[in-house]
Amino acid sequence: MTVKVKICGLRDAANIAAAAQAGAAYVGFVFFPKSPRNVSLSEAAGLAATVPEGVRRVALTVNADDAFLADLVAQVPLEMLQLHGSESPERVAEVRARFGLPVMKAIGIAEAGDLDKIAPYEAVADQILVDAKPPKGADLPGGNGATFDWDLIAGRQWQTPWMLAGGLTETNVAEALRRTGATQVDLSSAVESAPGVKDPTLIRRFLAAANP
Numbered sequence: 001m002t003v004k005v006k007i008c009g010l011r012d013a014a015n016i017a018a019a020a021q022a023g024a025a026y027v028g029f030v031f032f033p034k035s036p037r038n039v040s041l042s043e044a045a046g047l048a049a050t051v052p053e054g055v056r057r058v059a060l061t062v063n064a065d066d067a068f069l070a071d072l073v074a075q076v077p078l079e080m081l082q083l084h085g086s087e088s089p090e091r092v093a094e095v096r097a098r099f100g101l102p103v104m105k106a107i108g109i110a111e112a113g114d115l116d117k118i119a120p121y122e123a124v125a126d127q128i129l130v131d132a133k134p135p136k137g138a139d140l141p142g143g144n145g146a147t148f149d150w151d152l153i154a155g156r157q158w159q160t161p162w163m164l165a166g167g168l169t170e171t172n173v174a175e176a177l178r179r180t181g182a183t184q185v186d187l188s189s190a191v192e193s194a195p196g197v198k199d200p201t202l203i204r205r206f207l208a209a210a211n212p
Helices: 013-022 041-048 066-075 089-099 112-117 173-180 200-210
Strands: 004-007 026-031 056-061 080-083 103-109 127-132 162-165 184-187 192-194
Touching (some): 056 066, 080 089, 089 103, 173 184
Parallel strands (some): 080 103, 103 127
């Protein structure tokens, strides 16, 4: 079975090409001004046009309003919206219905009790991103390179397809897959040479480690 990999926070065409050539199933664009990976709508539109057919284009937003989402879907060709803020299940359902795209909802995990937050989203989201909860005081909701205890979700099954995120690297992804049973993974900072600067060699090495 091939593990599907999403490389998030891409900002240039060369790294999109590297991700696609290495076998990435998804590429992500970040729309969050505090992030070093943030791109404008016009930048994203140009980048999205370079994504090969068969690779899904995902937009990461954080508590975005309808006006922004309307501009986003009008200007950038996308296959999925990733909601990475404090969006309620009702908001997820509303975004999915209004904008006509599949929605992935990110849920931050630090302890066993956090897993209870997933259930209300299963009926309204097309996918769940099981991510590490941001460290206290972090400016970013994701992309912090933090992990959580993978044994918390060992053997867990959800009715909605899900993706594992949080501190995954080429050296720990095999263990993460073994302990969690994940079939999809998402990463950003582990394939960067500096914050927001992706490295094609690191991208290729991670993809090779995820699917040896």
